[in-house]
Structures are given as structure tokens and as C-alpha cells.
Amino acid sequence: MNADSSAANAAIATAANTATAGFAFDNTYARELEGAYVPWQAAQAPQPALVKFNRALADELGLAVEVLDSPLGAALFSGNELPEGATPIAQAYAGHQFGGFSPQLGDGRALLLGEVIDRRGRRRDIAFKGSGRTPFSRGGDGKAALGPVLREYLIGEAMQALGIPTTRALAVTLTGEHIYRDAGPQPGAVLTRVAASHLRVGTFQFAAARGDEALLRKLADYTIARHPAPVAPDGNPYLELLRAVSERQAELIARWMGVGFIHGVMNTDNMTVSGETIDYGPCAFMDHFDPDTVFSSIDTGGRYAYGNQPLIARWNLARLAETLLPLLDTDPDRAITLATGVIDTFPARYEHHWLAVMRAKLGLSGEAPQDLALASDFLALLDAQDIDFTQAFRRLADAADSARPDAESGVRALFADDAALDAWLVRWHARTASDPRDPARRAADMRQTNPAYIARNHRVEQALSAAVEHSDFAPFEALLAVLQQPFDERAEYADYAMPASAAQSQGYKTYCGT
Numbered sequence: 212m213n214a215d216s217s218a219a220n221a222a223i224a225t226a227a228n229t230a231t232a233g234f235a236f237d238n239t240y241a242r243e244l245e246g247a248y249v250p251w252q253a254a255q256a257p258q259p260a261l262v263k264f265n266r267a268l269a270d271e272l273g274l275a276v277e278v279l280d281s282p283l284g285a286a287l288f289s290g291n292e293l294p295e296g297a298t299p300i301a302q303a304y305a306g307h308q309f310g311g312f313s314p315q316l317g318d319g320r321a322l323l324l325g326e327v328i329d330r331r332g333r334r335r336d337i338a339f340k341g342s343g344r345t346p347f348s349r350g351g352d353g354k355a356a357l358g359p360v361l362r363e364y365l366i367g368e369a370m371q372a373l374g375i376p377t378t379r380a381l382a383v384t385l386t387g388e389h390i391y392r393d394a395g396p397q398p399g400a401v402l403t404r405v406a407a408s409h410l411r412v413g414t415f416q417f418a419a420a421r422g423d424e425a426l427l428r429k430l431a432d433y434t435i436a437r438h439p440a441p442v443a444p445d446g447n448p449y450l451e452l453l454r455a456v457s458e459r460q461a462e463l464i465a466r467w468m469g470v471g472f473i474h475g476v477m478n479t480d481n482m483t484v485s486g487e488t489i490d491y492g493p494c495a496f497m498d499h500f501d502p503d504t505v506f507s508s509i510d511t512g513g514r515y516a517y518g519n520q521p522l523i524a525r526w527n528l529a530r531l532a533e534t535l536l537p538l539l540d541t542d543p544d545r546a547i548t549l550a551t552g553v554i555d556t557f558p559a560r561y562e563h564h565w566l567a568v569m570r571a572k573l574g575l576s577g578e579a580p581q582d583l584a585l586a587s588d589f590l591a592l593l594d595a596q597d598i599d600f601t602q603a604f605r606r607l608a609d610a611a612d613s614a615r616p617d618a619e620s621g622v623r624a625l626f627a628d629d630a631a632l633d634a635w636l637v638r639w640h641a642r643t644a645s646d647p648r649d650p651a652r653r654a655a656d657m658r659q660t661n662p663a664y665i666a667r668n669h670r671v672e673q674a675l676s677a678a679v680e681h682s683d684f685a686p687f688e689a690l691l692a693v694l695q696q697p698f699d700e701r702a703e704y705a706d707y708a709m710p711a712s713a714a715q716s717q718g719y720k721t722y723c724g725t
């Protein structure tokens with residue numbers, strides 16, 4: 212056999228393999244949104260190795276799980292081989308980063324491979340992060356380091372298990388090369404990410420910044436088709452689009468607040484229109500309750516502090532509204548009035564969702580006028596006494612189970628000053644007295660909404676450093692297993708429920724540097 216024909220045979224074998232992987236791509240974004248992307252190819256990885264494969268998610272996507280959990284998977288998820296039907300593109304977007312506008316950001320180290328329809332009929336994007344430079348890379352190397360990629364895998368799965376809308380990781384592949392970051396050389400990795408879509412507020416800002424109204428309209432129509440919003444027969448579809456995105460974000464942020472999640476970099480390019488959490492860079496979960504909590508090393512002004520997240524969401528939505536003005540009405544004043552009407556309702560919509568989250572956390576059924584004060588006053592107690600947010604609600608669930616001996620001992624043990632707690636508990640018991648559920652049922656329901664386990668910063672750091680520095684994935688796997696069942700308290704994992712020691716949390720910072 213001559214060299215040419217053996218190369219041809221190898222190519223045929225690869226095509227057959229990639230065809231057996233089960234990706235049934237249908238790439239509407241690439242087909243319909245020309246002008247909002249650049250066709251591009253992933254960089255070649257010198258020595259790809261699949262270190263993490265999300266078999267459950269692969270199955271959900273209808274992929275050939277066994278075929279992919281193999282060297283073929285490493286070849287595909289590193290970008291070395293293209294699965295049949297993929298049309299890789301770098302998506303264009305703009306964005307406000309820490310309040311300053313960049314008219315062109317885009318996928319500088321990411322590629323959208325395409326879309327598949329999952330087993331439940333949902334369209335999902337499959338994308339790479341860390342797959343090399345693109346025309347949008349600016350000064351960056353287009354690469355991702357293993358630590359942040361594993362972090363995105365872990366936190367995404369934790370959010371999913373908490374029931375919070377999120378993008379998810381399908382695979383982590385080592386590329387076999389080292390990349391250079393402030394902390395020194397790091398193993399390079401590619402994350403394969405699954406998302407309801409990668410449409411962002413920044414995608415609309417890109418079209419608007421170019422003054423390309425045709426593209427803007429195509430994008431809006433595409434978004435409406437992909438993420439349908441209810442529209443009255445005589446309604447304005449673009450106004451309903453804005454309202455739907457606002458509503459999804461109001462609910463999402465309320466859910467974040469309910470688990471103490473701090474995204475850390477809520478730039479408009481990191482806010483989806485689908486309502487999924489995206490881009491787990493410097494994110495972290497708060498230990499003791501404090502609305503001013505900030506972990507990100509670059510967020511020196513506290514713009515993206517825990518307590519600011521609802522305000523920032525509204526600010527970002529106002530930027531989305533601005534892009535939609537030309538579509539809302541031919542009369543600019545009228546367009547502004549319509550958009551403002553939606554943006555101005557955000558605080559009330561957010562509070563509605565937040566109160567629903569807090570009622571569930573506090574085990575309150577129905578609605579009573581005192582609920583807002585009851586929730587706010589409990590948080591004020593946690594703040595005043597520096598009490599761990601997650602533990603406080605978990606132990607409050609025990610306190611709801613009044614038939615249990617010493618039901619309140621756990622929550623009491625957290626408070627240095629129980630006089631303040633006692634006064635609050637009296638009000639809480641009075642409110643729950645009208646609950647038709649029996650106390651054990653209420654406690655069980657509270658335990659289904661108040662996690663025992665969150666991705667504690669010190670645990671995440673331990674798991675990532677073992678994997679990155681010693682190729683020891685055991686702590687990562689153990690933590691992942693705990694976080695995949697966050698409501699199921701297990702004696703053998705008691706340590707995972709504990710906050711960091713003062714020494715561990717002192718000056719803790721997170722970094723963007725994927």
C-alpha cells in the first residue's frame with residue numbers, strides 16, 4: 212500500500228469513527244446568522260487525553276457514550292477530529308466589562324461546534340473552550356488551563372444538582388501542552404460545554420454596535436424561535452422577548468441568591484438570554500452571610516458583590532433593551548417608553564422570585580404579609596453574627612421538625628447570641644403554625660431546597676490543586692459526587708458541609724484566568 216492510500220484509508224476510518232459518535236448536528240446558528248460569526252477550526256492538540264467525560268450528560272444528548280469514552284473521545288473533544296456534521300464557528304459578541312463597552316469581544320478561545328437535539332427534544336449547543344486562537348483572540352493565547360476548566364465542570368454540575376439553570380460540561384481533555392499563566396506553566400485543557408444556546412446580551416450589543424439592523428432583527432427572530440416567549444396575538448414580539456429575558460434573569464438571580472452564589476463577572480457578554488448561568492470564572496459560594504462578599508481578584512470595586520447581583524442584572528437588561536429599541540417601535544420615544552416599562556418592572560419581578568425562594572427556604576407555605584420581613588430579619592441576624600449561610604438554613608430545617616428531640620439545638624449552636632435568634636424563632640413558629648403540612652413534612656421539604664453541601668472554596672481549591680499539581684483526581688471525584696447530591700446529608704461527608712477555617716478563608720481570592 213502506498214503512503215497516499217494509507218492516508219486515505221485513515222481518513223475514511225476517522226470519518227467512520229466520528230460518524231459512530233452519535234452527534235446528529237443541526238446547526239441553525241451557522242445557517243441563519245451569517246455576520247454574527249466566523250467559520251474557524253480548533254487548534255491541534257499534541258497529545259490529547261480525555262480526563263473527564265460526563266456520561267450522564269452524553270446520554271441525555273443521545274450520544275454514543277461507550278464509543279466516546281475512548282481515545283476517539285479524546286480526539287474529538289480536543290478538537291483534533293471534527294465530528295461528522297459539525298460546522299465550527301467563533302461567535303461574535305460585544306459587551307460591557309465592568310461597565311466599559313467593547314464593541315467586539317467574541318469567542319477568543321471558544322468555538323461553537325453546532326447544535327444537537329437531546330432526548331427530550333431540546334436544542335443544545337456543543338462548544339469548546341480553550342480550543343485555540345480565533346480572529347477574536349486579541350492578545351490572548353486562545354487556550355484554557357486545566358484548573359479553571361475543572362472548576363467550570365464542578366460548579367456547573369453543582370448548580371445543575373441544585374436545580375439552577377446552567378450550562379454544563381460534557382468533557383475535559385488535556386491537550387498535552389503547557390500554557391503560561393501568572394502562576395506559571397499550567398497543563399492546557401479543552402472544556403466541551405453544553406448550553407441551551409450561547410446567545411448573550413453581548414450578542415445583541417454586537418449587532419447594535421455595528422448599526423446592522425437587519426442582523427439585529429434576524430438575531431431577535433432567531434432568539435424568539437429558539438427560546439420562545441408567550442406573545443399575545445396583537446403583542447409586540449420584540450417587547451415580549453425583552454420581557455422574557457428579564458423574567459428568566461429575575462428568576463435566575465433569585466435562585467443564585469438563595470444558595471449564596473456569586474458569579475463574579477456579570478459582564479453583559481456573560482449573561483445569557485436563555486436564563487442559564489454561564490462562564491464559571493471567578494465565581495464562588497459565600498460562607499458567612501454578608502451582602503458585600505466579593506471573591507474575584509479583579510473586582511476591586513465590588514461591582515459584582517453578592518448583594519449587587521440583582522442591580523447588575525437590571526443594568527445589563529437595560530443594555531439589552533437599548534439594543535432592541537429600533538425593533539420595538541419606529542417612533543424612538545415610543546420605543547424608549549416600551550423598553551423602560553419592562554426594565555422598571557425588573558425589581559418587582561426579582562423580588563417576587565426572591566420571596567418565593569426565601570419562602571421555600573424558610574418552610575413557609577402560602578403567602579403572608581410578614582414573609583418579607585421574616586426573611587430579611589433572618590438574613591440580618593446571619594449578617595450581624597457572621598453565620599454560615601448554608602448551615603443556618605439547613606439547621607433551620609431541623610428546627611422545623613418540632614417532634615424531634617432538641618430540634619432547635621443545631622441552629623442555636625450556630626448563634627453566639629441566641630436572644631436575637633429566640634425572638635425571631637417565635638415569629639417564625641407563629642407563621643408556620645398555620646401551615647397545613649405536618650412539621651416532619653415541612654422539615655423534609657426544607658431539606659430539599661436548602662443544600663447540605665455547596666462547593667466550598669477550600670474544597671474546590673484542594674480538589675483542583677490535587678488534579679493539576681499531582682494528577683490526583685480522587686479529591687475532585689469525591690467532591691463532585693457530594694455536590695451531585697447536595698440535599699442528601701450523609702454522615703460520612705460531614706466534613707464537606709463545614710465552612711472553611713478562618714485561616715483558610717482569610718483573604719481568599721478567585722481568578723478569571725481560564
Ligand code: AMP
Nearest residue numbers: 316317318319320348351352353354490
Ligand atoms: P471572559 O471574561 O472569560 O468572559 O472572557 C472575555 C473575553 O476575553 C472573551 O471575548 C474571551 O473570548 C476573551 N478571552 C479570555 N481569555 C482568553 C484567552 N486565553 N485567549 C483569547 N481570548 C480570551
Ligand code: MG
Nearest residue numbers: 480481489490
Ligand atoms: Mg465570557
